[in-house]
Amino acid sequence: MESIDKISGTFGKRCNEPKTNVSSAVIRRLPRYHRFLGDLLREGKLRISSAELSRIMNVTASQIRQDLNCFGGFGQQGYGYNIKFLYNKISELLGVNESFNAVIIGAGKLGCALAATHMFERRGVNRLAMFDVNPDIIGTRIYDVPVYSVSELGKFCKENNVHIGVITVPKEAAPEITDVIVEAGVKGIWNFANIEINLDRDDVIVENIHLGDSLMALCYEIKTANEKREEND
Amino acid sequence: MESIDKISGTFGKRCNEPKTNVSSAVIRRLPRYHRFLGDLLREGKLRISSAELSRIMNVTASQIRQDLNCFGGFGQQGYGYNIKFLYNKISELLGVNESFNAVIIGAGKLGCALAATHMFERRGVNRLAMFDVNPDIIGTRIYDVPVYSVSELGKFCKENNVHIGVITVPKEAAPEITDVIVEAGVKGIWNFANIEINLDRDDVIVENIHLGDSLMALCYEIKTANEKREEND
């Protein structure tokens, strides 16, 4: 049986110089590679070629090789990619296990749903606390995450080295929350409020999520497909 | 004061031939235009030029004009765009008020959080029902949406002309649910299960959502920004 060790020893030294500025198109694809490689790993597969992965993921093999090469040569000619090695490399790139600290601001339906998932721990992100204005839940724990008053938000972030603020408050409250956590030194904002946060500083990264946009794009496609069908009748 | 009617009467006839195949890059931007125009409308603004909108939205004026022109000429030289007219046109394109019927499969945290939002009604999508396997909640109503047993899913979809299935079940259950609703004739799937749904048919549109991917991209950016800062020290 083929051994991982047979080749894994040769990897370290072979890696090329990584590019300094990788396009966002490539970065957006990394988590998807990570997911599929994780699945393959769980299936017990040891190695994969770009051609085989391309079939599974519905992309071109060329794109896979180009993408991975932005960060150095992770494969081996004539062999393909060692799945575990590649998975670990991508995990590292994506900051899995950097132990980022996160707080969720807004303990409403969405905030609680996010707190309940394994989304954070699976990526090595610690959910330290939730914050809300509702006195009924302040002081309780939701899915084992303590809930504090928003009035303590800034102080908490400063004292606990919070890297990521997840915003799930109503849109009216979002700008003020943003000011507080940015001032308290967070490095990233994952924003679910229905308003776009745009900061004029490059030391705080903002990821604006608009689930409704996705629903609308889906509706557009359904409508367009319908219309095409009707034309052909 | 400037009147909407002054120019709105001239619009209808001026619209150019819309393109038949609009690139997905453009379509993905439509909901964002829709959001910003909605905000402007609520502020009571009547008209806007591509230049002004470009400043608000952080894109180029050129892109705005190109995008809108894929669907016909919605503006007026020397004047700009009538916000209400443009908003309505984009609403129409996106299928707002097509009265699509949707069901949510999986009444867990995320399913309930989605049911609780105004996301659907705001886009004219009707939440007809939720489906789950938990006998404790089958027969109840959650946020005024009735919860039924998954065993009735196929029958319900056929009888109620369901267009959209929102999947929030655990990933193991997702493939079977998909089979059931596709067989029952849904036209679109909004999938939140942590597995990608890929259908080999173009009469059912699938929108796969992976919130975790977005969190990971955020972590990557934070990590990269950190490293750059450290280099400069």
Next chain:
DNA sequence: TAGATTGTTAATCGATTAACAATC
């Protein structure tokens, strides 16, 4: 060694931006 498959360059394709004539 022969076969396989990467890393990487070159070619293609598509999307964005710039420019300006058309026109309100």
Next chain:
DNA sequence: TAGATTGTTAATCGATTAACAATC
């Protein structure tokens, strides 16, 4: 009419794909 701003073509830029030499 003069000024403003679109619609649209042409130029640029970037991303994807194809091809193949390098090499395991």
